[in-house]
Amino acid sequence: MTITETFLNGNENAFKPKSLTPMQKLSLRFVIIGLVYYAFAAIEGMIMRIYQVEQVGVISEEQYFGILTAHPLVGIFGSTYMIVFGAFLFLVPFLMGKPLWSYKMALYTFWLATVGTFVFWFDGFISHYAPLYTLYWPLPADFDQFHPLSGAIFIVGIAMVMVGTGLFVINIFKTITYTPEGWDPQPAGKLLASALGLTAWTRVFKRRKKTEEKEEHAVSLPVAAIARGSVDMALNVIIITGTGVLILVYMVWELFGSSLETTAVDSLLYKNWFWWGLDLVADGLVLIFVAGTWYLLASLITGKEVPMANLARLALGVELVVSWTVWSHHLLSDQSQPAMLKVASGEMVTAFELLTQGLAFFITLACLWSARPLKMTNELKFLLGGLLGFALAVPAGILQADVGLNRVLHNTQWIVGPHVHVAILIGLSMTLYSAIYLLLPILTNGAKLYSQKLATFHFWAHLIGGIGMGAFMGMAGLQGMLRRTIDVEGTFSEYMILAALSGALLIAALVAFLVNIVMTVGLKGALGIFQRSELDVKELLPAAE
Amino acid sequence: MVGSASLLAVETNTVLWGQTLIYTAYVLVITLLIGWFAIGVTKGSEARPVPSWVFYSFVGFLAVVGVSLHIVTYNTIPWSETELHRGRFEPTQTFVITVEDHEFALPSEPMNITCGETVMFSVTSNDLTYGFGLFRPDHSMIMQMQVNPGSANDIIWEFEEEGDLTIKSTEYSGPAGTNMTIPDVVHVTCDGSVS
Numbered sequence: 001m002t003i004t005e006t007f008l009n010g011n012e013n014a015f016k017p018k019s020l021t022p023m024q025k026l027s028l029r030f031v032i033i034g035l036v037y038y039a040f041a042a043i044e045g046m047i048m049r050i051y052q053v054e055q056v057g058v059i060s061e062e063q064y065f066g067i068l069t070a071h072p073l074v075g076i077f078g079s080t081y082m083i084v085f086g087a088f089l090f091l092v093p094f095l096m097g098k099p100l101w102s103y104k105m106a107l108y109t110f111w112l113a114t115v116g117t118f119v120f121w122f123d124g125f126i127s128h129y130a131p132l133y134t135l136y137w138p139l140p141a142d143f144d145q146f147h148p149l150s151g152a153i154f155i156v157g158i159a160m161v162m163v164g165t166g167l168f169v170i171n172i173f174k175t176i177t178y179t180p181e182g183w184d185p186q187p188a189g190k191l192l193a194s195a196l197g198l199t200a201w202t203r204v205f206k207r208r209k210k211t212e213e214k215e216e217h218a219v220s221l222p223v224a225a226i227a228r229g230s231v232d233m234a235l236n237v238i239i240i241t242g243t244g245v246l247i248l249v250y251m252v253w254e255l256f257g258s259s260l261e262t263t264a265v266d267s268l269l270y271k272n273w274f275w276w277g278l279d280l281v282a283d284g285l286v287l288i289f290v291a292g293t294w295y296l297l298a299s300l301i302t303g304k305e306v307p308m309a310n311l312a313r314l315a316l317g318v319e320l321v322v323s324w325t326v327w328s329h330h331l332l333s334d335q336s337q338p339a340m341l342k343v344a345s346g347e348m349v350t351a352f353e354l355l356t357q358g359l360a361f362f363i364t365l366a367c368l369w370s371a372r373p374l375k376m377t378n379e380l381k382f383l384l385g386g387l388l389g390f391a392l393a394v395p396a397g398i399l400q401a402d403v404g405l406n407r408v409l410h411n412t413q414w415i416v417g418p419h420v421h422v423a424i425l426i427g428l429s430m431t432l433y434s435a436i437y438l439l440l441p442i443l444t445n446g447a448k449l450y451s452q453k454l455a456t457f458h459f460w461a462h463l464i465g466g467i468g469m470g471a472f473m474g475m476a477g478l479q480g481m482l483r484r485t486i487d488v489e490g491t492f493s494e495y496m497i498l499a500a501l502s503g504a505l506l507i508a509a510l511v512a513f514l515v516n517i518v519m520t521v522g523l524k525g526a527l528g529i530f531q532r533s534e535l536d537v538k539e540l541l542p543a544a545e
Numbered sequence: 546m547v548g549s550a551s552l553l554a555v556e557t558n559t560v561l562w563g564q565t566l567i568y569t570a571y572v573l574v575i576t577l578l579i580g581w582f583a584i585g586v587t588k589g590s591e592a593r594p595v596p597s598w599v600f601y602s603f604v605g606f607l608a609v610v611g612v613s614l615h616i617v618t619y620n621t622i623p624w625s626e627t628e629l630h631r632g633r634f635e636p637t638q639t640f641v642i643t644v645e646d647h648e649f650a651l652p653s654e655p656m657n658i659t660c661g662e663t664v665m666f667s668v669t670s671n672d673l674t675y676g677f678g679l680f681r682p683d684h685s686m687i688m689q690m691q692v693n694p695g696s697a698n699d700i701i702w703e704f705e706e707e708g709d710l711t712i713k714s715t716e717y718s719g720p721a722g723t724n725m726t727i728p729d730v731v732h733v734t735c736d737g738s739v740s
């Protein structure tokens with residue numbers, strides 16, 4: 001095949017979009033839009049890296065902070081959430097062997113998250129609404145700096161994503177517990193108890209006679225992880241939406257010509273409330289979903305059951321409780337925050353993440369080791385990259401969640417480099433790439449990857465670029481460079497140049513990956529994914545011929 | 546109440562140097578470990594489960610590291626104690642600072658401090674959430690805190706090194722707050738004379 005033919009029809013003409021079921025197409029659409037928004041976030045990140053080296057005239061400071069506000073939100077909601085939605089809406093029915101509860105609801109999730117992300121991104125781009133994702137009160141309602149209409153549109157975009165997320169959570173739990181048409185009644189309570197970890201904890205506390213047989217778990221370990229991560233997702237939806245409504249009230253009043261008093265809201269109480277909800281993403285659902293994905297990937301790569309599975313279930317349960325009680329590590333430099341909260345929640349409970357994430361790390365490696373020799377496939381090497389990413393980023397987080405160290409690390413580039421970006425770019429993204437490489441043949445009914453060389457380049461460029469960028473940002477942070485500022489005087493320019501070069505490597509990795517995927521499915525194949533499937537929505541995979 | 550004599554003469558650069566050393570060593574070890582694993586997992590002919598002692602040693606190690614980190618820092622980083630037991634420390638001088646419309650209003654310029662003094666900075670915001678940080682002439686940070694409107698934001702600090710320090714807002718307060726810096730405004734002298 002010529003390059004043009006491959007570009008049009010895909011590698012070896014192996015991808016036939018007409019053979020896809022509606023669920024396969026929907027999952028692929030989620031992944032495609034998630035990758036498009038990842039490209040948005042990556043380009044925005046690169047713009048900011050360049051701006052830290054040279055304040056180019058085409059971008060104003062207001063525009064920079066607009067980008068800084070949109071960048072993490074597009075990365076998390078537009079990219080990570082979309083890929084997670086697509087993967088889990090397919091995997092939960094796949095692992096449970098029954099159709100998704102509501103295909104239509106999954107479609108609503110797709111459109112709400114896609115359009116909502118575009119709305120807040122575009123609004124931020126045009127109007128420069130820039131209170132950052134932290135929304136520290138009363139900045140989002142500071143109408144001397146931001147127009148209330150631009151803020152209102154921004155909040156509506158976020159709210160759309162939140163509604164879509166809420167529908168995803170409902171769909172996941174209904175799929176776990178419902179009885180499909182024509183099936184024997186399913187034990188909804190037992191399924192829910194297993195998914196939420198109650199069965200695993202009951203086993204710990206319930207005495208079992210030696211002759212008594214072990215009760216089987218009603219749902220598999222990855223489904224349990226998805227369900228528990230979804231609990232944090234639901235709580236996060238409530239907090240973010242509630243905060244959005246509060247801010248929206250101020251904006252609407254302002255638009256109608258009267259200003260509400262911002263002192264009516266206590267800024268420290270608000271900070272606690274908002275960080276409690278926001279941290280359910282970073283220290284909750286991300287860690288739980290990632291652990292579940294590691295177990296699933298290790299199990300699929302090795303073809304073996306995950307060892308110490310009951311322990312893994314218990315650790316997921318502990319992680320869920322930990323995620324509800326760690327928020328105070330974000331307020332270690334807030335002097336009116338009670339010392340008890342700083343020590344108990346900020347330091348001690350946060351240190352538990354070392355244990356819970358460490359257990360997931362160990363169990364995944366033990367599963368892989370028990371099946372050696374394994375072939376170093378793309379999914380295996382990206383999984384190892386993901387494990388390394390969290391092994392680097394979690395201890396960095398534990399260090400900064402210390403009363404003494406936080407005094408000189410808080411709000412520096414250290415936080416956002418070795419912790420945040422290494423966790424997201426290496427830990428999370430490489431885990432998701434592993435899942436994409438593994439699921440690609442399943443979701444496409446056997447599409448053949450175009451180039452292994454491009455996949456290898458993708459791996460090394462992403463790994464080195466991500467770790468390099470985090471490291472150089474961290475070095476600047478230790479020298480005193482703050483995050484959320486612009487290095488106008490070029491004090492840290494050596495580090496910023498090296499971080500920008502690392503960022504360029506990340507962009508090169510993304511380009512290699514996208515070229516590889518486009519050449520694998522072909523332009524016609526990619527367009528075919530967005531055409532309606534002729535098959536039944538209840539079918540997950542096409543019936544074997 | 547105890548005075549400044551109870552505080553150790555460990556400053557922030559020493560702490561960050563120690564942290565950099567420990568974290569860099571850890572990064573090298575964990576990267577080599579994953580590299581070794583990646584090679585090892587593709588070799589071997591007999592699949593064997595991981596021995597239970599390896600698992601329990603790993604869990605024990607994590608538990609010890611997680612708990613001991615904070616105990617060690619509490620006992621070695623002097624401002625940890627001031628932070629968690631603020632009532633025990635009596636400041637020898639207090640600077641009351643106000644922030645409004647993205648500007649710091651200082652009690653005096655310069656603000657003079659003598660080495661060994663235990664100083665309180667009490668910062669009040671009349672509108673937005675800001676930060677308050679002190680930076681050395683080489684741009685490295687000495688300390689910082691958040692400044693929330695409607696809350697008491699004060700920090701007690703003992704100064705052990707001489708220099709003219711810069712005040713910066715360490716929290717984003719909108720694009721209008723990007724230049725909230727007052728250079729070389731805090732003068733710390735160690736010979737007892739005011740510069």
